[in-house]
Amino acid sequence: MMNSILLVGIAIFGAVFTSILSIELKQGAIRASAMGSLVVALYFHFLPLVSSSYLTQNIPLIYFGSSFVGMVSPSIHPNRVQIAISAFVYSIIYLNTEGIFLQYGGRLGASAFIGISFTYGFQLALKRVKFFQYLKNK
Amino acid sequence: MPRETNYCIKSIDSQSQFFPLLNQLKLKRLFHFVSLALFPGLNFYFLFGVFLSRGPEPINLLIFSLLCIGTIFSLKSQLNFEQNNQAFFSDLFKAVLFVIIGAVLTFYLMLFFHLSAAISSGIIGLGASFLPLLKRKWGYATQLPSLMYCGTFVGMTSPHIANGLTFIICAGFIAGVLFVVSRNMFIGFGGKLGAVALWAVIITSFLFLFFL
Numbered sequence: 001m002m003n004s005i006l007l008v009g010i011a012i013f014g015a016v017f018t019s020i021l022s023i024e025l026k027q028g029a030i031r032a033s034a035m036g037s038l039v040v041a042l043y044f045h046f047l048p049l050v051s052s053s054y055l056t057q058n059i060p061l062i063y064f065g066s067s068f069v070g071m072v073s074p075s076i077h078p079n080r081v082q083i084a085i086s087a088f089v090y091s092i093i094y095l096n097t098e099g100i101f102l103q104y105g106g107r108l109g110a111s112a113f114i115g116i117s118f119t120y121g122f123q124l125a126l127k128r129v130k131f132f133q134y135l136k137n138k
Numbered sequence: 139m140p141r142e143t144n145y146c147i148k149s150i151d152s153q154s155q156f157f158p159l160l161n162q163l164k165l166k167r168l169f170h171f172v173s174l175a176l177f178p179g180l181n182f183y184f185l186f187g188v189f190l191s192r193g194p195e196p197i198n199l200l201i202f203s204l205l206c207i208g209t210i211f212s213l214k215s216q217l218n219f220e221q222n223n224q225a226f227f228s229d230l231f232k233a234v235l236f237v238i239i240g241a242v243l244t245f246y247l248m249l250f251f252h253l254s255a256a257i258s259s260g261i262i263g264l265g266a267s268f269l270p271l272l273k274r275k276w277g278y279a280t281q282l283p284s285l286m287y288c289g290t291f292v293g294m295t296s297p298h299i300a301n302g303l304t305f306i307i308c309a310g311f312i313a314g315v316l317f318v319v320s321r322n323m324f325i326g327f328g329g330k331l332g333a334v335a336l337w338a339v340i341i342t343s344f345l346f347l348f349f350l
Contacts, residue, residue, distance in 0.1 A: 029328070030283040031267035038260030045257060064256045073326025086328075092201065096188050103296030104339050105255075105309075109332005114181050114205060116327050121211030 003054060008091040010059055011066040014040075015087035016080050018070025033067035040064075062094055065108030072116055082119050090115035173323040174216060176316070177330075180337050181209045216323055232278060233285055234314030240266065240289020241310035242303065249297060259290040266290075284331060288317055291335035305342060313338035 014036065021032035041060040048056040069087045077083050093111040101107045189202040240262055247258035266286035272279040292309045300306050316334045324330050 028267060028283070030263055030287050034260045034263030034267055034287070037256055038264055041254060041256035041260055045254060060254065060256045064259070068329040068332055071328035076326045089205070093185075093188060093205075096198075096201075100187050100191060101184065101336070103299050104336060104343075105293065105295035105300075106291045106332040106334070106336030106339055109291055109329040110180060110184050110336040111332075112329030113177070113324075113327060113333040114185065114209065114329075116329060117177075117181060117212040118205050118208030120215070120327070121208035121213075124214055125211045 003052070003058075004095055006055065007058060007062050007095065008088060011062050011069075011091035011094070012084045012087045014063040014066030015069035015083050015090075018067040019072070019080065019083050022070060023074060029071035029073075033071050037064040037067050061108065062091065065090060065094060065112050068109050068112035069115055076116065076120055082123065086112075086115040086119040088115075089118050169319045170323070173320040174213065176320060176337065177324060177333060178209050178213060180333055182206060183340075184336070229281075230315065230318050233281075233318045234311050236282055236285040237289040237292065237314035237317060238307055238310035240286035241293035241306050241313070242289075244290040244293025245295070245300065245303070245306045248293070255294040255296075259287075259294050262290045262293075263287045285314070285317065288313055288331040288335055291332050292338055294335075295339050299339070299343060301346075305346060308345070309335075309338045309342040312341050 018029075018032045018036055021027050021036060022029045025032075027035070037060070040063045044056050044060050066087050069083060069090050072083060072086065077086065090112050093114060094108070097107065097111065101110075185202050185205050189198040189205075192198070244255075244258045244262050247253050247261060248255060251258075253261075263283075263286070266283045269282040269286070270280045289310055292313050293306060295306070295309065300309070313335050316337055317331075320330075320334065
């Protein structure tokens, strides 16, 4: 359970950090994603956690996938709360993909895409609900 | 006439010579509907595999339904068909070539240097992100990072699934075609490149399973 909470936290941090690198530090989405993922993957490659091989194996992967969430354009997710929600959904999918599509390239990207589609879809739907329009106008 | 417009018209003319039965508008509409089917289709297939393949437990069913509903809502923004003068076939060759290059380089880094998939993809992606510096000499260089990064996801496929270079080249080819077909859809969605790569790897593994 603690491992799962830690991985969810890392996913949210990874997505928000990539977004900051990409937009505010103007590195571009691909460099932000590749650079952050490379640093995290190299760190755990050379300094693996002795206490938990599960975390050593999964932290670079979940960070790598969450960096795709952070690559989202500001026109889709204008603020960091939406990025964090997408990263949370992504991490739920990641934690459930044990043994499924495990060795397929693009698995992490597809999970991130679903996370972003979910948040964006509900964001569009909630804009239509009159109660939320009322709250926004207030 | 600006050089860019001239280029587009020329390329469209040359395309209509190769594809006389399909005019550009029909072709673009076809690509639009293919993309509309492609991404939600992958989402449903992937989510079904992840949440429902172990049996329909109530919590998994709930998460599956919510994620599917979110995906359907997100389609609403993609329904408008936008006409533009972007040429498809002139870019197809370059797109396929660079996706394959990214895939093969990543696969070889994993295979021969025994690096993990994330490190291999990160190295190629980071290298590719500097290619737009060449844009003064070659305008197309600005497109290379996303093409090569898409290729790296294809190359991340485990050697247990991709049993050789032929698989990676074939998957890279399909990913390049899907990339060009879907480039006017889901713009700015993170993970789109990965979704394209996953489709390409799934299609290729089915092709290899049934035909080879």
